[in-house]
Amino acid sequence: MIFVAVGTQFPFNRLIEYMDSWAAEHQQEVIAQISDGDYTPKNMKWDRFLDGEQYNQNISEASVFVSHAGMGNIISAREQQTPIIVMNRQFKLGEHRNDHQADGLKWMGKLDGVFTASTQEELNEQLHNIIGSNFSETVCSTTTVGNENLTNYIADFINE
Amino acid sequence: MATKNYPKKRKVLAIASPGGHWIQLNKICNPLEDRFDMVYVTPGAGYATAAKNSRRVLTITDASADSKHKLIPLAFQLLLIFIKERPTAIISTGAAPGAIAFLIAKALPIKTIWVDSIANVSQISRSGRMVKKHADKVITQWQPLSDGENIIYKGSIL
Numbered sequence: 001m002i003f004v005a006v007g008t009q010f011p012f013n014r015l016i017e018y019m020d021s022w023a024a025e026h027q028q029e030v031i032a033q034i035s036d037g038d039y040t041p042k043n044m045k046w047d048r049f050l051d052g053e054q055y056n057q058n059i060s061e062a063s064v065f066v067s068h069a070g071m072g073n074i075i076s077a078r079e080q081q082t083p084i085i086v087m088n089r090q091f092k093l094g095e096h097r098n099d100h101q102a103d104g105l106k107w108m109g110k111l112d113g114v115f116t117a118s119t120q121e122e123l124n125e126q127l128h129n130i131i132g133s134n135f136s137e138t139v140c141s142t143t144t145v146g147n148e149n150l151t152n153y154i155a156d157f158i159n160e
Numbered sequence: 161m162a163t164k165n166y167p168k169k170r171k172v173l174a175i176a177s178p179g180g181h182w183i184q185l186n187k188i189c190n191p192l193e194d195r196f197d198m199v200y201v202t203p204g205a206g207y208a209t210a211a212k213n214s215r216r217v218l219t220i221t222d223a224s225a226d227s228k229h230k231l232i233p234l235a236f237q238l239l240l241i242f243i244k245e246r247p248t249a250i251i252s253t254g255a256a257p258g259a260i261a262f263l264i265a266k267a268l269p270i271k272t273i274w275v276d277s278i279a280n281v282s283q284i285s286r287s288g289r290m291v292k293k294h295a296d297k298v299i300t301q302w303q304p305l306s307d308g309e310n311i312i313y314k315g316s317i318l
Contacts, residue, residue: 007179008204071180071279075187075318097226103282111318147315150299151191154273157297158172158196158249 002127003062004032007070008049011037012095015087018120019066020044022127031058056080064130066123069101069116074108085115085126169197170248173241175258177224178204181277185253187317188275199245201238203257224256235260242268253277259287266294273297276305278316 004019006012016034023030023043030044033055040046050058059065059073060080067073069086077084088102089095102118109116115130117123172192176185182202189198193215200215203222220237223230238261249271252258262272276288278301284292292298292310299312306313 009179071277072183073180075180075183078318097224098286100279100285104279107281147317148191150188150275150314150317153299153312153314154188154251154275154297155192155195157273158170158271 001029001031001058001062002064002066003058004030004044004066005050005055005058005073006033006035006037006068007073008035010089010096011035011039012068012087012089013037013039014093014095015066015068015123016041016046018087018123022124028131031062033058064127066127069104069108071104074111074114078111078113081113083113083115083130085117085123085130087117087123169195171199171245172196173199173201173245173247173250173261175201175250175252175261177255177257178202178222180279181253181255181258184275184277184317185251188253189251196248199247201241201257201261220257222257223260231256231260235264238264242270249273251275254285255287259290262291262295271296273299275299276301278302278318280305284311 006015016032016037016039019030019032020041020043032041032044032046033050034046034048056076059076059082062082065077065082065084067084067086069088074084086108088105091099105116108114115126117126174185174189176182182204192198200217201220202217203220218241221230221234223234234257247270250261250265251273252261253275254277265272272295274288274291274295276284276299281302284300284305297312298310299314300306301316303313305311
Protein backbone atom coordinates (compact mmCIF):
# COMPACT_ATOMS: atom_id res chain seq x y z
CA MET A 1 0.00 0.00 0.00
CA ILE A 2 1.13 3.54 -0.71
CA PHE A 3 0.07 6.20 1.76
CA VAL A 4 -0.24 9.82 0.64
CA ALA A 5 -0.64 12.65 3.16
CA VAL A 6 -0.60 16.44 2.81
CA GLY A 7 -0.85 17.56 6.45
CA THR A 8 -3.65 19.38 8.21
CA GLN A 9 -2.97 23.06 7.63
CA PHE A 10 -3.54 23.50 3.91
CA PRO A 11 -4.77 21.56 0.88
CA PHE A 12 -2.20 20.33 -1.63
CA ASN A 13 -4.31 19.52 -4.69
CA ARG A 14 -1.32 19.24 -7.00
CA LEU A 15 0.24 16.33 -5.11
CA ILE A 16 -3.13 14.60 -4.77
CA GLU A 17 -3.77 14.96 -8.52
CA TYR A 18 -0.31 13.62 -9.38
CA MET A 19 -0.82 10.61 -7.14
CA ASP A 20 -4.35 10.05 -8.43
CA SER A 21 -3.08 9.85 -12.00
CA TRP A 22 -0.22 7.58 -10.87
CA ALA A 23 -2.77 5.31 -9.16
CA ALA A 24 -4.81 5.15 -12.38
CA GLU A 25 -1.86 3.59 -14.17
CA HIS A 26 -0.55 1.21 -11.51
CA GLN A 27 -1.93 -1.88 -9.79
CA GLN A 28 -1.19 -0.61 -6.28
CA GLU A 29 -3.49 0.27 -3.44
CA VAL A 30 -3.14 3.97 -2.69
CA ILE A 31 -4.69 5.67 0.35
CA ALA A 32 -4.67 9.48 0.59
CA GLN A 33 -5.25 12.05 3.32
CA ILE A 34 -6.21 15.16 1.37
CA SER A 35 -6.99 17.87 3.98
CA ASP A 36 -9.38 20.58 2.70
CA GLY A 37 -8.43 20.10 -0.94
CA ASP A 38 -11.23 20.52 -3.49
CA TYR A 39 -9.79 17.90 -5.82
CA THR A 40 -11.30 14.55 -4.79
CA PRO A 41 -9.43 11.44 -5.94
CA LYS A 42 -10.98 8.94 -8.32
CA ASN A 43 -8.40 6.19 -8.16
CA MET A 44 -7.41 6.26 -4.50
CA LYS A 45 -9.21 5.69 -1.21
CA TRP A 46 -9.22 8.99 0.61
CA ASP A 47 -10.05 10.83 3.84
CA ARG A 48 -9.72 14.51 4.58
CA PHE A 49 -8.19 13.93 8.02
CA LEU A 50 -7.25 10.85 10.00
CA ASP A 51 -6.84 10.43 13.74
CA GLY A 52 -3.29 10.03 14.95
CA GLU A 53 -3.56 6.30 15.51
CA GLN A 54 -4.88 5.52 12.02
CA TYR A 55 -2.36 7.92 10.53
CA ASN A 56 0.60 6.19 12.17
CA GLN A 57 -0.78 2.78 11.28
CA ASN A 58 -0.95 3.81 7.61
CA ILE A 59 2.64 5.05 7.67
CA SER A 60 3.76 1.84 9.31
CA GLU A 61 1.92 -0.40 6.83
CA ALA A 62 2.86 1.56 3.72
CA SER A 63 5.65 0.38 1.43
CA VAL A 64 6.13 4.00 0.40
CA PHE A 65 4.89 7.16 2.11
CA VAL A 66 4.30 10.12 -0.24
CA SER A 67 4.03 13.39 1.64
CA HIS A 68 4.17 17.15 1.52
CA ALA A 69 7.59 18.34 2.71
CA GLY A 70 6.45 18.51 6.33
CA MET A 71 8.71 17.84 9.27
CA GLY A 72 6.23 15.76 11.20
CA ASN A 73 5.81 13.23 8.43
CA ILE A 74 9.55 12.93 7.94
CA ILE A 75 10.10 12.12 11.60
CA SER A 76 7.20 9.65 11.64
CA ALA A 77 8.48 7.94 8.48
CA ARG A 78 11.98 7.63 9.93
CA GLU A 79 10.62 6.26 13.19
CA GLN A 80 8.50 3.68 11.37
CA GLN A 81 11.29 2.90 8.89
CA THR A 82 9.05 3.61 5.91
CA PRO A 83 10.71 5.23 2.89
CA ILE A 84 9.24 8.66 2.27
CA ILE A 85 9.06 10.82 -0.86
CA VAL A 86 8.47 14.47 -0.05
CA MET A 87 7.18 17.10 -2.46
CA ASN A 88 7.37 20.78 -1.57
CA ARG A 89 4.47 23.18 -1.54
CA GLN A 90 5.16 26.27 -3.63
CA PHE A 91 4.55 29.78 -2.39
CA LYS A 92 4.00 31.12 -5.94
CA LEU A 93 1.15 28.62 -6.46
CA GLY A 94 -0.48 29.71 -3.21
CA GLU A 95 0.25 26.37 -1.59
CA HIS A 96 1.92 27.78 1.54
CA ARG A 97 2.68 31.03 3.34
CA ASN A 98 6.31 30.91 2.25
CA ASP A 99 8.78 28.70 0.41
CA HIS A 100 10.27 26.98 3.45
CA GLN A 101 9.23 23.58 2.08
CA ALA A 102 11.45 24.19 -0.95
CA ASP A 103 14.30 25.00 1.44
CA GLY A 104 13.43 21.85 3.33
CA LEU A 105 13.96 19.64 0.31
CA LYS A 106 17.61 20.67 0.21
CA TRP A 107 18.43 18.98 3.51
CA MET A 108 15.61 16.45 3.82
CA GLY A 109 17.04 14.55 0.84
CA LYS A 110 20.27 14.04 2.77
CA LEU A 111 18.53 11.89 5.38
CA ASP A 112 18.41 8.10 5.10
CA GLY A 113 15.17 6.93 3.61
CA VAL A 114 14.02 10.40 2.54
CA PHE A 115 13.59 11.16 -1.18
CA THR A 116 12.58 14.44 -2.74
CA ALA A 117 10.54 15.51 -5.76
CA SER A 118 9.59 18.97 -7.02
CA THR A 119 7.76 17.95 -10.18
CA GLN A 120 5.39 15.22 -11.34
CA GLU A 121 8.20 13.64 -13.38
CA GLU A 122 10.52 13.50 -10.37
CA LEU A 123 7.74 12.06 -8.24
CA ASN A 124 7.01 9.29 -10.75
CA GLU A 125 10.71 8.55 -11.07
CA GLN A 126 11.20 8.26 -7.29
CA LEU A 127 8.16 5.97 -6.99
CA HIS A 128 9.50 3.82 -9.80
CA ASN A 129 12.94 3.57 -8.17
CA ILE A 130 11.70 2.76 -4.68
CA ILE A 131 9.07 0.23 -5.75
CA GLY A 132 11.57 -1.39 -8.09
CA SER A 133 14.07 -1.96 -5.28
CA ASN A 134 13.89 -3.81 -2.00
CA PHE A 135 14.43 -0.48 -0.44
CA SER A 136 12.49 -0.82 2.80
CA GLU A 137 14.34 -4.04 3.63
CA THR A 138 17.78 -2.59 3.28
CA VAL A 139 18.22 1.13 3.57
CA CYS A 140 15.83 2.41 6.25
CA SER A 141 17.72 1.80 9.45
CA THR A 142 16.36 2.71 12.82
CA THR A 143 17.24 6.28 13.60
CA THR A 144 17.70 7.98 16.89
CA VAL A 145 15.34 10.90 16.99
CA GLY A 146 16.17 13.27 19.79
CA ASN A 147 19.20 15.04 21.09
CA GLU A 148 20.45 14.88 24.64
CA ASN A 149 22.68 17.95 24.26
CA LEU A 150 19.76 20.12 23.29
CA THR A 151 17.51 18.73 26.03
CA ASN A 152 20.15 19.19 28.73
CA TYR A 153 20.95 22.71 27.61
CA ILE A 154 17.29 23.67 27.93
CA ALA A 155 16.88 21.90 31.30
CA ASP A 156 19.97 23.62 32.72
CA PHE A 157 18.71 27.02 31.62
CA ILE A 158 15.31 26.47 33.24
CA ASN A 159 17.01 25.42 36.50
CA GLU A 160 19.40 28.38 36.55
CA MET B 161 2.23 13.67 42.64
CA ALA B 162 4.42 16.06 44.54
CA THR B 163 4.29 15.55 48.29
CA LYS B 164 6.00 17.25 51.22
CA ASN B 165 8.86 14.80 50.98
CA TYR B 166 9.75 15.66 47.41
CA PRO B 167 10.58 19.09 46.08
CA LYS B 168 7.88 20.20 43.68
CA LYS B 169 8.95 20.04 40.04
CA ARG B 170 9.05 23.34 38.24
CA LYS B 171 6.26 23.84 35.76
CA VAL B 172 7.12 24.33 32.10
CA LEU B 173 4.63 25.15 29.32
CA ALA B 174 5.40 23.76 25.87
CA ILE B 175 3.56 25.55 23.07
CA ALA B 176 3.39 24.73 19.36
CA SER B 177 1.13 24.81 16.33
CA PRO B 178 -0.13 21.49 14.97
CA GLY B 179 1.92 19.47 12.50
CA GLY B 180 5.69 19.61 12.33
CA HIS B 181 6.02 22.24 15.03
CA TRP B 182 4.08 20.03 17.45
CA ILE B 183 6.06 16.89 16.65
CA GLN B 184 9.36 18.72 17.10
CA LEU B 185 8.12 20.19 20.38
CA ASN B 186 7.34 16.69 21.64
CA LYS B 187 10.75 15.39 20.59
CA ILE B 188 12.36 18.16 22.60
CA CYS B 189 10.03 18.24 25.60
CA ASN B 190 9.01 14.64 26.23
CA PRO B 191 12.51 13.84 27.60
CA LEU B 192 12.09 16.78 30.03
CA GLU B 193 9.03 15.23 31.65
CA ASP B 194 10.92 13.49 34.45
CA ARG B 195 12.63 16.75 35.37
CA PHE B 196 9.76 19.22 35.04
CA ASP B 197 6.00 19.38 35.39
CA MET B 198 5.32 19.69 31.65
CA VAL B 199 2.05 21.13 30.34
CA TYR B 200 1.51 21.14 26.57
CA VAL B 201 -0.47 23.86 24.81
CA THR B 202 -1.64 23.58 21.19
CA PRO B 203 -4.46 24.65 18.88
CA GLY B 204 -4.83 21.09 17.59
CA ALA B 205 -7.66 19.59 19.63
CA GLY B 206 -7.11 16.24 17.92
CA TYR B 207 -3.64 16.02 19.37
CA ALA B 208 -4.91 15.84 22.93
CA THR B 209 -6.23 12.33 22.32
CA ALA B 210 -3.04 11.27 20.58
CA ALA B 211 -0.96 12.32 23.57
CA LYS B 212 -0.31 9.84 26.32
CA ASN B 213 -2.92 9.86 29.05
CA SER B 214 -0.47 11.13 31.61
CA ARG B 215 0.29 14.18 29.49
CA ARG B 216 -1.62 17.40 30.11
CA VAL B 217 -2.57 19.10 26.85
CA LEU B 218 -4.42 22.43 26.88
CA THR B 219 -6.23 23.52 23.73
CA ILE B 220 -6.10 27.12 22.48
CA THR B 221 -7.63 29.00 19.54
CA ASP B 222 -5.96 28.31 16.23
CA ALA B 223 -4.32 31.39 14.75
CA SER B 224 -1.63 32.10 12.24
CA ALA B 225 0.02 35.28 11.10
CA ASP B 226 -2.58 35.23 8.30
CA SER B 227 -5.55 35.27 10.66
CA LYS B 228 -4.76 38.36 12.71
CA HIS B 229 -8.31 38.77 14.05
CA LYS B 230 -7.84 35.55 16.02
CA LEU B 231 -4.67 36.75 17.71
CA ILE B 232 -6.50 38.86 20.32
CA PRO B 233 -8.67 36.04 21.76
CA LEU B 234 -5.60 33.83 21.61
CA ALA B 235 -3.60 36.35 23.64
CA PHE B 236 -6.30 36.41 26.35
CA GLN B 237 -6.40 32.61 26.49
CA LEU B 238 -2.64 32.45 26.89
CA LEU B 239 -2.64 35.12 29.59
CA LEU B 240 -5.28 33.16 31.56
CA ILE B 241 -3.22 29.99 31.20
CA PHE B 242 -0.12 31.80 32.50
CA ILE B 243 -2.03 33.17 35.50
CA LYS B 244 -3.50 29.78 36.33
CA GLU B 245 -0.45 27.61 35.67
CA ARG B 246 2.31 30.01 36.80
CA PRO B 247 5.05 28.36 34.73
CA THR B 248 8.75 28.86 35.39
CA ALA B 249 9.46 28.68 31.68
CA ILE B 250 7.87 28.41 28.24
CA ILE B 251 9.32 26.45 25.35
CA SER B 252 8.07 26.89 21.79
CA THR B 253 9.05 25.65 18.35
CA GLY B 254 6.56 28.03 16.65
CA ALA B 255 4.69 29.31 15.03
CA ALA B 256 2.32 32.27 15.69
CA PRO B 257 0.78 31.03 19.00
CA GLY B 258 4.26 30.49 20.44
CA ALA B 259 5.36 33.95 19.35
CA ILE B 260 2.29 35.56 20.95
CA ALA B 261 2.95 33.59 24.15
CA PHE B 262 6.52 34.93 24.26
CA LEU B 263 5.41 38.53 23.81
CA ILE B 264 2.99 38.18 26.74
CA ALA B 265 5.52 36.31 28.90
CA LYS B 266 7.96 39.16 28.46
CA ALA B 267 5.92 41.19 30.96
CA LEU B 268 5.88 38.28 33.44
CA PRO B 269 8.61 36.47 35.39
CA ILE B 270 8.68 33.55 32.93
CA LYS B 271 11.78 32.30 31.11
CA THR B 272 11.28 31.91 27.38
CA ILE B 273 13.10 29.41 25.19
CA TRP B 274 12.53 29.44 21.44
CA VAL B 275 13.70 26.43 19.46
CA ASP B 276 13.36 27.40 15.81
CA SER B 277 11.87 24.76 13.55
CA ILE B 278 14.31 22.46 11.78
CA ALA B 279 12.37 23.25 8.60
CA ASN B 280 13.92 26.70 8.52
CA VAL B 281 17.32 25.99 7.12
CA SER B 282 18.25 29.16 5.24
CA GLN B 283 16.98 31.72 7.73
CA ILE B 284 15.25 31.88 11.13
CA SER B 285 11.48 31.47 10.80
CA ARG B 286 9.15 34.45 10.56
CA SER B 287 7.82 33.81 14.08
CA GLY B 288 11.37 33.26 15.30
CA ARG B 289 12.42 36.65 13.96
CA MET B 290 9.38 38.14 15.72
CA VAL B 291 10.51 36.90 19.14
CA LYS B 292 14.27 37.15 18.60
CA LYS B 293 14.66 40.30 20.65
CA HIS B 294 12.20 39.21 23.34
CA ALA B 295 13.10 35.60 24.06
CA ASP B 296 15.62 34.67 26.77
CA LYS B 297 17.06 31.95 24.55
CA VAL B 298 16.79 31.55 20.79
CA ILE B 299 18.03 28.19 19.54
CA THR B 300 18.46 27.18 15.91
CA GLN B 301 18.75 23.58 14.77
CA TRP B 302 21.13 24.59 11.97
CA GLN B 303 24.71 25.49 12.79
CA PRO B 304 25.12 28.02 9.95
CA LEU B 305 22.24 30.08 11.36
CA SER B 306 23.90 30.39 14.77
CA ASP B 307 25.86 33.53 15.53
CA GLY B 308 27.29 31.85 18.64
CA GLU B 309 25.82 34.52 20.86
CA ASN B 310 22.18 35.46 20.43
CA ILE B 311 21.22 32.50 18.27
CA ILE B 312 22.47 29.28 19.80
CA TYR B 313 23.11 25.90 18.19
CA LYS B 314 23.10 22.74 20.33
CA GLY B 315 22.31 20.10 17.73
CA SER B 316 18.96 19.16 16.23
CA ILE B 317 16.18 16.69 16.92
CA LEU B 318 17.25 14.53 13.97
